[in-house]
Amino acid sequence: MFAVTNIDDMLVLAVFFGQTRGSRAVAIRVVLGQYVGFGAILGVSVIGALGADLLPDKAIPYLGLLPLLLGLRAAWTVWKHRNSDDDPPRAKDAGILQVAMVTFANGGDNIGVYVPVFAVAGVAGMLGYVVVFLIGVAVWCAIGWYLASRPVVAKSLSRWGHLILPIVLIGIGVTILVRGGALS
Template identity: 60%
Template structure:
């Protein structure tokens, strides 16, 4: 196994997924103390990243599954989830603070995390396709393996950040506001950068 390819894969993953650590930290902070939430977040991150690879790998072979014009519309996923989270936060401010929905009881579900990961990875697909196409089949397998290993590292880093006293305090105080804001902003950026709706 070529160490150079492993290093390149690790570097490419880190550069294209820096923003995921912040989102993961917010998910972990909002789910603190909820049984099984960490596993659901990690499972969702893997599902979302596998979906990114499921598009990027065939596209590298020339079987483009997602037209370039559709990438921008992936921003609708985090935008919708952010608006939903904002609505829930707004609704809870005058109530008793208890939301009995399954998401509130157990934190975000795997499909919610996967949707955000996939939508946020729209730009990743654009980067991965040419790299995979020029790397060749063997190197592409190394890239995919390294990426999947680093997803676990990213989840651990997000959880670590969410449990640091200073970060955890800030996220517990402001996380219910920060998560919707980050998701809505992420959705709008993806829509704008992808030229969705003529933006």
């Protein structure tokens, strides 16, 4: 269940890690942001499963506005620096909060799947899922880092990542808005 609901995060993580250019501090911020965002997804899912509807179903598609706005901001930054001789903007600007917001906003489908599963699993089952999912986040981060550190991928992400990130974020935002019916 974790892998199916988070497969799209793999691309996002690879892009974020690809832009770190080997900076351990930036990589740690990406990992922490992933954990904060996924922790929020789990929190909302647990609360939802326990009967408190934290987010109405109609609000979930509008989570797509977060990655859309972040993507537009990243695209604006790329546009501003298009004629600069400096290195292109990189993930050093992507803080924990930015990664967390992208992760959370991209987790509307996760919440929709986790709430009913958690509700029937009971407290002990829910705790088991939470532990396994948190381990899954570590595995996902490791795979994202691995993909981003492959020479061919790393070279591509280093060269094109500053352009790929806004496209991916805008794409995720629009997809969430469209699939959720926010634009209909």
